[in-house]
Each structure stands twice: as C-alpha cells, then as structure tokens.
Amino acid sequence: MASDNTCEICLAGYQSRCVHVEIMSMIGTQAEFARIPHADGTLVATPSMPEDDLIPSLLAASDVLGTGWVAAVAAEASPGKTVAVVGDGAVGLLGIMASKQLGATRIISMSRHADRQALAREFGATDIVEERGDAGVARIEELTGGYGAHSVMRPLERRNP
Ligand SMILES: [Zn+2]
Known part of the structure; x- marks a missing residue:
C-alpha cells in the first residue's frame, strides 16, 4: 500500500489504511522500476546505495x-x-x-x-x-x-x- 504518511490514520501507525491509500500491486511494484505514488510517505531512503549483498534483505523488508x-x-x-x-x-x-x-x-x-x-x-x-x-x-x-x-x-x- 502507498500512503501519504501524514494523515491522522498514518500518524497512528496504520499506513495501510491511509485516507489516500493506493494499492501497490496494481502498479507492478515487483518490476525493476516503478512509479510510486506518495513517494515521500511510502518510501524509506537509505543513507547511501546499499551493497549488493544487502539488497535482497531490503527487498524482503519492504513487503512482508x-x-x-x-x-x-x-x-x-x-x-x-x-x-x-x-x-x-x-x-x-x-x-x-x-x-x-x-x-x-x-x-x-x-x-x-x-x-x-x-x-x-x-x-x-x-x-x-x-x-x-x-x-x-x-x-x-x-x-x-x-x-x-x-x-x-x-x-x-x-x-x-
Ligand atoms: Zn495517510
């Protein structure tokens, strides 16, 4: 789910029920590249480009x-x-x-x-x-x-x- 991470529901910790929620699976988020709605609220930036061996773990952490x-x-x-x-x-x-x-x-x-x-x-x-x-x-x-x-x-x- 994409969320704005600013509404009352997001701030209560339930980003998947954001008032502006968008379903990510509908935009193909397991593709190599994807346009992410509410990117400022949905994505978490890493301090730098992660090492290759860390990327599979980060991908798993991003979903389930x-x-x-x-x-x-x-x-x-x-x-x-x-x-x-x-x-x-x-x-x-x-x-x-x-x-x-x-x-x-x-x-x-x-x-x-x-x-x-x-x-x-x-x-x-x-x-x-x-x-x-x-x-x-x-x-x-x-x-x-x-x-x-x-x-x-x-x-x-x-x-x-
Ligand atoms: Zn929200």
Whole structure:
C-alpha cells in the first residue's frame, strides 16, 4: 500500500489504511522500476546505495516484514506474552521474527512443513504445533498449562482477483 504518511490514520501507525491509500500491486511494484505514488510517505531512503549483498534483505523488508511486524504489534507481542502464529508462509514467519524482536516470551508456530518449522525456530518460535482446528487449540492449551496463547496471529491467505 502507498500512503501519504501524514494523515491522522498514518500518524497512528496504520499506513495501510491511509485516507489516500493506493494499492501497490496494481502498479507492478515487483518490476525493476516503478512509479510510486506518495513517494515521500511510502518510501524509506537509505543513507547511501546499499551493497549488493544487502539488497535482497531490503527487498524482503519492504513487503512482508511490515505486515508481520504490524501483526505482532497488533497482537501485543511483548515480554511475558505467549503468541500463536497460524500458518508458516512469509507473513507468518516474519510475524514470528517480529514477535521475537518485540520480546514475546513464548512464540508458538502452527506449521506443518519441516522446512518452514526450521525457519520458524531460527526466527524465534519456541514451540511448533502441527495440529489444526480443535486439536490445535487443545495442543496449545496443553503447552500453556490450560491457558492458551495471549493472542493469535492469523495471516489472511492471499485472495486472487
Ligand atoms: Zn495517510
């Protein structure tokens, strides 16, 4: 999403709901070059041209990391808190990374894929739950002494038009 980063909603930290929001995917932002609306509010300038080896990480940070970060903030991931992250796609994994950065004490990744589970652990997951539905809830309650997680992050699946 492109945002002006100046309206009341942006200043409250919800740039994706800016009153002047424009959907970036409609303008081809994974192209080599793109015209970015609200560039002053949307883009973050680097102090200098980044080294080539840093560019892939910056590109990842420019998209799904922001979504994962907002999810972790909305989930109030913080010391003493247990968060459960449903799904092990890019947003879910970066929600785990953000929760770790925000100091969540326990991060439960609901993941069914061994390669993603390894990434989840690398990014800060303390537990993996493969079960779903009622069985997943029961497993999380078992892990947390019957209390469950303080919050649940459930990234929406991408819907194709
Ligand atoms: Zn705005």
